[in-house]
Amino acid sequence: MQTIRVMRFLSPSKSRFPIHFFSSTPSSNSPHLLLSVGHVLRFSRRFMDQDVACFAEVTGDYNPVHLDSEFAKGVGGFDRGRVVHGMLVASLFPSIIASNFPGAVYVSQDLKFKLPVYVGDEVAAEVQAINIRQIKKRFIVKFTTKCFTNEFHPAVDGEAVAVLPTLNLTK
Structure with a gap:
């Protein structure tokens, strides 16, 4: 039997963006997580000088x-x-998906960069399941993907597809 808990946190910076982490306590033979169409996963973080320098x-x-x-x-x-x-x-986006669904394979991403994100801005990212297909023992999930700046303005918009081998469907 698997227990799923939804926890709501505020980041250490007292962000206006709630962070939702989905954690599970799986049984020994069921490491799968739950997902249904419409389900949203969120994460927020602040990109600083060192992040940008390392990425460069x-x-x-x-x-x-x-x-x-x-x-x-x-x-x-x-x-x-x-x-x-x-x-x-x-x-x-792939970080949110992979951290919630171990073994996830990110297969595509379409992106539109709408507004700049400045160094020091807090960014809230979310993925929402919009389509789920099962092929054998794996699921192919299409997500909308969005990032918002700390002023709640949309900065990045798009869609992604991932293969989730550790998924259980919910109704």
């Missing part, structure tokens, strides 16, 4: 709009300074 190092994306505040404000046209790499922000 790993990816080789040294665009000065991410690393040089004066360049970002002047040539880049970003009033508040340096912006977080869009793909770093979007990396929250």
Whole structure:
């Protein structure tokens, strides 16, 4: 038997974004988690200088709009300074899915970058299941994906598909 608990937290920074973690206490033979169409999973975090610097190092994306505040404000046209790499922000989506469904394989993601996320901004990311198909013992799930800035403005929007081998359906 599996018990699912939904816990609601505020981040240490007293965020206005509630963080919902879904945890389970699975039996020894059932590590699966529950999901149904309409179910939303959320996570929030603040991207800081070190996050942006590490991402630039790993990816080789040294665009000065991410690393040089004066360049970002002047040539880049970003009033508040340096912006977080869009793909770093979007990396929250597979993180949410994989942390809730061990063994998940992220197979596609469509993204629209609507607004910049500035270094130091808190970002709330959410994925919502919109379609679930079962193929043999695995599930293919389509999600809407959204990130909001700390002013609740939509920054990133899209859809993703993931294969979830550790899923149980709920009605």
